[in-house]
Every structure is written in structure tokens, then in C-alpha cells.
Amino acid sequence: MEKENIPDIVVKRLPVYLQALNQLLREGREVVSSAELGHLVDVSAAQIRKDLSYFGGFGKQGSGYNVISLNDNLRAILHLNQIWPVVIVGVGNLGQALLRYQGFARKGFEIVLACDNNPDLIGTSISGRKISDVRNLAEDLKRLNIQVAVLTVPAGCAQTVADMLVSYGIKAILNYAPLVVKVPEGVHVINIDPVVKLQTLTFYLETED
Amino acid sequence: MEKENIPDIVVKRLPVYLQALNQLLREGREVVSSAELGHLVDVSAAQIRKDLSYFGGFGKQGSGYNVISLNDNLRAILHLNQIWPVVIVGVGNLGQALLRYQGFARKGFEIVLACDNNPDLIGTSISGRKISDVRNLAEDLKRLNIQVAVLTVPAGCAQTVADMLVSYGIKAILNYAPLVVKVPEGVHVINIDPVVKLQTLTFYLETED
DNA sequence: CAATAATTGTGGACATTTTCACAATACTGG
């Protein structure tokens, strides 16, 4: 169960399995085989079995995996048996949309703080949450015990803001800004600039000419 | 240069290199070494050299890579020497934010169509673009010659909508819905449910208890 | 201009990831 020994690439697949299990739960399914789960998430059956075996034998020969129990186990592994307070830094278009998005709360991430440096925004409310001044960030993060940040600021200041966040104790950053933000050992970042993702896709497309 | 031979993982890194090159361009830098570029994007220098060597020798011993020319080469490789028309399907919170986001246009992706099935939305305008009825999708996609779709619909209908898109000729899908959408051979998908990304991060965090 | 320093491109070593294949075990249906 030591995090050190689990390959990152395995960890990245676990939430996807959880996604599919959620769907099966809603359908009232009781068991699922690695083959069927694999089909749902586009991963080979062997891969799924090997991934899960890093954490223990959750399946049963002959029938497969109990949907409820596998769901519970994955949630525990991913530390999802608690509500994670999240800060959104940067309340531009994307930040506002994420504030309004209901999907976070439904999956155990509560946006408890949104902040910006724009005086026109500070003090206004979006989706029932008041926008704080980024200057109070240190204090706010401590008070609300926040470890997880969503970064939706312009590229120009993203690294500076990330450095601030880290210095105030943030341990995980979901970065929407179009650059790779650098953080010290022990802090985790995922970069999801949508343009980068689209540019990956166009490689595989035929050009117009 | 055959796409077949280039590992996906290499292709995924190219747009990130491009991101860094853009920054260097803005700073007026003329050359960059693999070591420096690697530092900017958190990839080893050897990795960068090997990645680029799939497509040809862009560098020069002793000095490194010319920023302008490497930028041009990568853009050509990724088919970014044209403006790609894009459709946004699903104009909820996320779809609206992406419509307002200026980053796509600046990087060569023009959102030329936004559609939804909500009668209250159809006909209204967001960021200067009129929302179309999803029922006209087949016709609209053909007329505008669109190959790239951003999918921001609820999970419940995402697969159905994806199937429609594919049947109308869409070849690349950026999927924000919280499930893995399945597409036939020859169509490319990237899934970026933000909750999945956050759930990957929490694995590495200490729990409260 | 010669000596030194910097840097690429790459073959091959090493590391990681995926797949295979099968023993072990659990279900199923007559």
C-alpha cells in the first residue's frame, strides 16, 4: 500500500475505473468482470486485474468484482472518503464556469474559496460563493484547511501564483493555464490546458490541403 | 514521418514543447538547448532530443535549437498551419466558458459552431456566436467542414452525442463529460473530466485523520 | 587559429509497462 511503489500510470487509471463503477452502480449491477470493466474504459482486462492487484485481491474467481465493494475500496485508496475543500484561484471565464459546475460537489470536492485580484470581482458572488481578495489567500487557506487548488489564472502570472499557493501549504494543483507550472518535491500538479489537448488531436487529422 | 510509427506519448509531449517555445519567442530568445527546454517543461534533455529526432534533426551541435524554426517545424508536424474550425456541443456552464475563452482563437482553433438541445438557449448569442439547434448538426458540420468537437454535455447523453458526431464525420473529440466515450478506429478522443484529474491528485495527499 | 567548451543525434543499456498464459478457485446447470 506504499504510495512509493505504485506507478503513477496505475494511479491515473483508478479514477477512470471509479467512473465506470459509478455508472454500473446507477444501473444496479452487482458484479462486473475485468473484461466488462475493461470494455467500458478501454483498458485490457489483464491491465485492470494487475492494477487492482497492487492494492489487494478485490475480485472473486468465477464471478468477478462486487461493484459496491470495489467502488468502496477504490474510494478509500484515492482518499475519497472525505470531502476535500478546494480553492479556485482566478475567477475569469473558466474559473466562473468551474464555480458553477455541480460535478465537483457531487464527487466530494467542495469549492470553499474562490479568489481573484480584480477589484471589480472581489466581493461579488457567483453560485453563492463570495469572491475573496487574493491578498487574503494565506490566511484563508489556513483557516479553511485547503490543500487542493484549481489554477485558472492567465499564463503570465500562473507560476507566481503557484509559488504563492505552495508557500501557503497547497499540496495539489489542477492547472488550466497554458504552461507547465513547476513545484517542489512533494507537491503534485496536473496540467490540463485545453489547447494542448486539441493540438495533440490535430496531429492525427488530415490537413485540408 | 509516418504517423503510425510515432508513439502517442511522444505526440502528447510536442504541444507542451510548443507551449514553452511560445514563451521563449515572446522573450525574443533565438536559440535554446535541449537542457533548457527540458527544464521548462520538466522533461529530460535526452527525451526531448529523442522525441524531436523522430521528425528530423532540427538542432545544431554546439548551440542548440533555433526557437523560431523549431516552433515552425512543430506547428507543421501538429498540423497547426491552418485554422481548425471547432464545434462546441453542449452550452452549459462549461460550454459557455469555453465559448468565452479567448485562448482557442489565439492558438488557431476557431469555434465556428455551438449547439445545444435546450430551446431556451437555441437562438441566443454568447460571445457573438448564435447557439444552433443540435438537430441541425449534421448539416451544420458539413457546411462548416468541421472535424474537431468539444463535448460538454451531461454524462447521460455524452455517448449518444459522440456517436452522432462520429456519424456526421467528426474525427477528433475533446470530451469533458465524466465518462470514457467510445469511438471507432480512426476517430480520436481525449477525456478531460476535471473530477478524474482531482481524484488522481488526492491519492498522493495525506488524509485529514 | 588552436584549444576548449557546448551541444546534438543516436545506439544500446536499462527501466517500466503491458500482455500472455495458466493454476487456482468459484460459480452453474443438469
Next chain:
DNA sequence: CCAGTATTGTGAAAATGTCCACAATTATTG
């Protein structure tokens, strides 16, 4: 309750990906 079928967990093999180290080449410096 037994024969046949389904399915897991896992060692080992295969495939893929990363890194090292160095020859070749270019730049720089005195």
C-alpha cells in the same frame, strides 16, 4: 454433486519507453 464454464491473480515474456554516454560537430575564447 459433478462436469463444465467463468474468472481472478500473478509469474514470466514481450513490448515499449527512458536514459546514458559518446562520437561528431559547432561555437567560443584567448
